[in-house]
Amino acid sequence: MQTEVAIIGGGLAGLYAGKLLHSRGISFTLIEARERLGGRILTRDEEGTPTDDGFDLGPSWFWPEIQPRLAALVHELGLATFSQHNEGEVIFERMSRETPWRYRATQQEPQSLRIAGGTGMLIRALEKQIPGDSILVGTRVRQMILAANEVSLSISKVDGTAHTLTAKQVIAAVPPRLLAKLAFSPGMDSVTEQRWKETATWMAPHAKFFAIYERAFWRDAGLSGTAQSLVGPLGEIHDATTASGKAALFGFPSVGADARAAMGESAFAKSCLEQFARLYGPEARHPRATLFKDWAADSLTATSDDRNGGTHPKPFAAPWVNGDWQHFLSLGGSETSGTEPGYMAGAVSAAERAVDEVIQRLQLTDRTPNK
DSSP states (O other): OEEEEEEEOOBHHHHHHHHHHHHTTOOEEEEOSSSSSBTTOOEEOTTSOBOSSOEESSOOEEOTTTOHHHHHHHHHTTOOEEEOOOOSEEEEEOOTTSOOEEEEOOOOSSOOEEETTOTHHHHHHHHTTSOGGGEEOSEEEEEEEEETTEEEEEEEETTSOEEEEEEEEEEEOSOHHHHTTSEEESOOOHHHHHHHHHSOOTTTTOEEEEEEESSOHHHHTTEEEEEEESSOSEEEEEEOOOTTOOEEEEEEESSOHHHHHHHOHHHHHHHHHHHHHHHHOGGGGOOSEEEEEEGGGOTTTOOGGGTTOOOOOOOOOSOSOOGGGGGTEEEOSGGGOSSSTTSHHHHHHHHHHHHHHHHHHHHHHHHSTTO
16 A cells, blocks of 8 residues: 555544645555544544434533634534533532532633533544545554665554554654554664653543533533532543533543552542532432543553543653754644644644644645656
8 A cells, every 4th residue: 555645633623634635635544553533632422423413521621712723623524512611610629528619710811711522522523525535544563674765554444453664754644652562673762762752641630520410500600610629539520511502511520540440430430420419419429420531541542551540631842853863754643733732623733733734844845856
């Protein structure tokens, strides 16, 4: 198999890179290890199945005032948005033996928005912008070999069959820590490899727990749904009610990945519901359904280095690739963005930069005689 550009990763960055390349008439093959597209963007209904109207188990918010490029993409794709619910009092839980505090929060600035139907709608809309035969899901890249003026990618399908894909350029739209697990020939220089391994993967240490209810009863009690807790097991809680009115609360655990695994999902969910009951009343103890996604347990998101948490990825001015590979490989994952790395907005800006780099190299190659 041959292509002009190979894109590794079918999340927001990879799909947006594909859209940009397709608009320029450049052929590409997008390779995604999962059986689905979206990466850390994952929208599910209360039964855990894909939907056009569900709950975001990965990123959910964006801020159009400070993320104009992402906002422009959402508008370009014709996606409806709505504001995160913040009306009402906020709860602060300081100690287990102390009644939680309620206080009136100030107006959030800038206002956070959500995509109607869930952020999965962003993935579906982008998928429609690129040729279906350019996408390979359930396919892993095992090795990349640089030879002459092209890159050979050794790939394998879920059924065990192996293939070789040859490309003039490669965009790696995955977290650097995951990329560091691939085999390169010639090998990546130690400075580059170390930088990749030290770059934290956003969401990788974290999890999200949802409780779905018949109605948003906390709103009737004058509560916004927002809570902060020093008791746990959830440290930060928000209203997750959908644009269509499906009522839900969700929280980020303050309990680490190893502790979550030791508790087990059932015990952890029970503990979360007990916390909701403390904060929002006994009705919160009886949801119609719960959802839980532990990104630290997802091998296509997290590595062992991610389990103990870490800081948010920071902008990195130096090149992400050095040596011979810098002429053939661009990093386009969100963590490599020069602005807002780790966020959805970072995925958009990183993809744009990677595509610009690839196009410049392809144009240079086309101008080179006797290539």
